[in-house]
Amino acid sequence: MARPARLAAQGLALAVVLGLLALLVWRVAHDSNKGVSQALKDGQHPTAPAFDLRRLDGRGSIDLAAVRGKKPIVLDFWASWCVPCIHESKRLEAARRRYGDRVDFIGVDTKDFSGDARQWQHKHGITYPSVHDGSGNVLAKWGGLPIPRIFFVARSGKVVGELVVEEDLPRYLQQIASS
Template sequence: MKLAAQGVAVGLVVLLFGLLVWKLVKDEGGNVAAAAARGEQPEAPDFTLERLDREGELTLSSLRGKAVVLNFWASWCIPCKEETPFLEQVWRENRDRGLVVVGLDAKDFRRDARAFMRKYDVTYPVVYDGPGKTLSSYGVTGFPETFVLDREGKVVEAFVGAVNSDEDRARLRVAIDRALGL
C-alpha cells in the first residue's frame, strides 16, 4: 500500500512539473516556430545581447526595416558547422538588398564561439547568449534553428534543424525574398 502511494505521489509531481514546463514555454512565446509552421506571422521576440563579432550589444528590434535571418547555433553543433558556409554565402549575396544574417550563439563558451567564427570566416553579426535565455522565447529545442523575419519583425518562416538540403536552401531563399517584400 505504501509503495502504491509513493508511485501516485511521484506521478503527480511529474505531471505538475510537465504542466509547469508547458506553461512556461507557452507564456514565453515558445510557439513561434509552431505558429510560423501554421502560416501565421508572429512577432519575433525582442532581445538585447552581447556581440561576439565586435564590441557592444545588438538589439533585434534595432534591425526593423531590414529582413533578418536569425540562426541559433553553438560551436559544438555538427550540423551548424555544415550550414554556416551557406549562411555566410546568403549574407554576402543579400546584404546589399536589405538582409541581415544574425547568428545567435547559445549554450556555449565565448572562446569556442569566436574560434568557430574564425574557422568558418563568419562576417555577419553574431550575438552571445551563453545560458540560452532566448531559446524558450522562440521555442528552440535544439541546434541549429533558423527564423526568417520580415522588415516589420514578423516571423515568415522557421527551420528546425540545419538548412543543408537543396530543398531547405531553396525554401530559405524563397522566404528571404518574401521577407524582403519581393
C-alpha cells in the same frame, strides 16, 4: 489560541496556499508557450521576440527591438559544438554576399562557450555578427533545441518562416528581401 490570532493564522495559511497555486498556474501557462517555431507551425506569423545581447566580437550589443521593423533579418541560432551548424552557417555566409545590402544577417550563439564560438567563426569564415546567448533563454523563446534553427523576419518585424529544407533558404530570402 485566541480567536483573532487563530483567524490570522488561518488567513496566512490560506494566502500561502493561494499564492503557491497562482505560481503553479502561472508556470503552467508560461510553459505552454512553445515559442516562435510552434507559432509558425500553427500558421501564425508572430512579431520577432526582442532580445538585447552582447556581441561575440566585443563591439557592444545587438538590440533586436531596435533593428526589427527597419530591415529584413535572418536569424541563425548556432553553437560551436553543433556539427550541422557549420554547413548552415556557411550557406548563410554565402547568401549574405548576395543579400547583405538588403537583409541583416544575425547569429545567436547559444548554450556555448564564447571563446570557442569566436574560434569557430574564425575557423569557418563566418563574418556576419553574432550575439552570445549562453543561458539559452533567447533560444527558448524561439523554440529551443535542437539547433541549427534559422528564422526569416520581414521588414514589418513579423517572422515569416523557419528553414526546414534546403530550398527554404532562397525562397524565404527572396520573400523578405522584397518585403
